[in-house]
Amino acid sequence: MAQQAEHVVTSLPETVRAQVGAALAPVDAELARRYPGDPGTRQPVHTVYVPADALTADTLAEWGAAALAALDEHAPDAGAFARVLGLGDDLAQPVHDRVRAKLARGPVEDLRIDFEDGYGDRGDAEEDEAAARAARLVHAAYADGTAAPWTGIRMKCLEAPVRDRALRTLDIFLSGLVAAGGLPDGLVLTLPKVTYPEQVAAMARVLGAFEEVHGLPAGRLGFEIQIETSQSILAADGTAAVARMIHAAGGRATGLHYGTFDYSACLGVSAAHQSSDHPAADHAKAVMQVAAAGTGVRVCDGSTNVLPVGTRAQVHEAWRLHYGLTRRALARAYYQGWDMHPGHLPTRYAAVYAFYREGLPAAAERLATYAARATGGVLDEPATAKALSGYLLRGIDCGALDIAEVTALTGLDRAALTVYAAPRRADLTTSA
Numbered sequence: 001m002a003q004q005a006e007h008v009v010t011s012l013p014e015t016v017r018a019q020v021g022a023a024l025a026p027v028d029a030e031l032a033r034r035y036p037g038d039p040g041t042r043q044p045v046h047t048v049y050v051p052a053d054a055l056t057a058d059t060l061a062e063w064g065a066a067a068l069a070a071l072d073e074h075a076p077d078a079g080a081f082a083r084v085l086g087l088g089d090d091l092a093q094p095v096h097d098r099v100r101a102k103l104a105r106g107p108v109e110d111l112r113i114d115f116e117d118g119y120g121d122r123g124d125a126e127e128d129e130a131a132a133r134a135a136r137l138v139h140a141a142y143a144d145g146t147a148a149p150w151t152g153i154r155m156k157c158l159e160a161p162v163r164d165r166a167l168r169t170l171d172i173f174l175s176g177l178v179a180a181g182g183l184p185d186g187l188v189l190t191l192p193k194v195t196y197p198e199q200v201a202a203m204a205r206v207l208g209a210f211e212e213v214h215g216l217p218a219g220r221l222g223f224e225i226q227i228e229t230s231q232s233i234l235a236a237d238g239t240a241a242v243a244r245m246i247h248a249a250g251g252r253a254t255g256l257h258y259g260t261f262d263y264s265a266c267l268g269v270s271a272a273h274q275s276s277d278h279p280a281a282d283h284a285k286a287v288m289q290v291a292a293a294g295t296g297v298r299v300c301d302g303s304t305n306v307l308p309v310g311t312r313a314q315v316h317e318a319w320r321l322h323y324g325l326t327r328r329a330l331a332r333a334y335y336q337g338w339d340m341h342p343g344h345l346p347t348r349y350a351a352v353y354a355f356y357r358e359g360l361p362a363a364a365e366r367l368a369t370y371a372a373r374a375t376g377g378v379l380d381e382p383a384t385a386k387a388l389s390g391y392l393l394r395g396i397d398c399g400a401l402d403i404a405e406v407t408a409l410t411g412l413d414r415a416a417l418t419v420y421a422a423p424r425r426a427d428l429t430t431s432a
Helices: 014-034 059-074 078-085 089-105 124-144 160-180 197-214 241-248 260-266 279-292 312-331 342-372 382-398 403-410 414-421
Strands: 046-051 110-114 150-154 187-191 223-227 253-258 298-300 337-339
Touching (some): 059 089, 124 150, 160 197, 197 241, 241 253, 253 279, 342 403, 382 414
16 A cells, blocks of 8 residues: 655745745855866875076986985885885885886976076076076977976065066966967966065956967966965954955966965064974964865975985984974875975875775775765765765875776776765755
């Protein structure tokens, strides 16, 4: 006998729902515009800074060779490397093998040619030539396939004393790329020492003007905002200026990069205690993270100035510090950081690979259970499934995990993982 449906009673007239829909339509549009969500593209695990005058066609190869030489000299096998970093036996060989392969294949993921602190003031003629030379080298690297996946420049800031110089360097570099054949897909621009949203808006205006002059699609050029001043975190009126900066960019902001040492010095932190794990740094990055959430703008951690050079003991100590800082950042969802020396590359990749390989079994099991709607030890919801699949996709993209092993453990291919990682907003409000 068929079960009779229960009688459903409602009271609100249709006009109320219609009125609510009409009233919230602008909010719906605003949410979609301001918070489009993560772009779903691969994010580099680091940014390497090289002074503009030190850049050559062989820079990336030289960094890779130097990193491999440091690994061979100070940790000649998987066991030695694991002992330095405290890796378990199950991770020692897989991490070591992947690190070596990465250093040989593509040691730098994101290269920033520095015209700011790492370059200084060299006179206009010299900086003009350096900017033009950078454009030629970048074009040639993309043409012959030796470029890092992401490459660009950090110009000077837009404060009055260096504003004209910053804009001229930017213009020379971009114009040089256009003249050589066009802007590469991996082009990245970094605006440092931002204090006011108006500076971000000005940068967006400049890039829009460049696009118009060269007939480029509107919005083709984006840029990173470097957070190095206290005013960028807390404005004079008590608001979070960094949140306003993102929206002042008019959709052009791609990242927020934390500047460890400038920001620490701005707050009066003594040199001996300027580090990316200082409480002041944690506060700044937490504000950046909340401001960027949902906007599609990604947060990048800073760097350490402790270089892995000297005796084996000194190198090991610096490696442990860098590895620990990188693992700490990853646990806090800062998936990118700065590297300032070739000797940092082994521990950058070791930390990244260990982070994803350690978490693979548990993440895969939880996601497989969720996908099968089975009963597991944890009651997960759509938002957790999003985090789990995003974690696995980042692990695949950076080379820590292979899609075949993830599929074998989860039963999900990349397309299915992507669906879970980028759900519709409504799905996140529905309990599992």
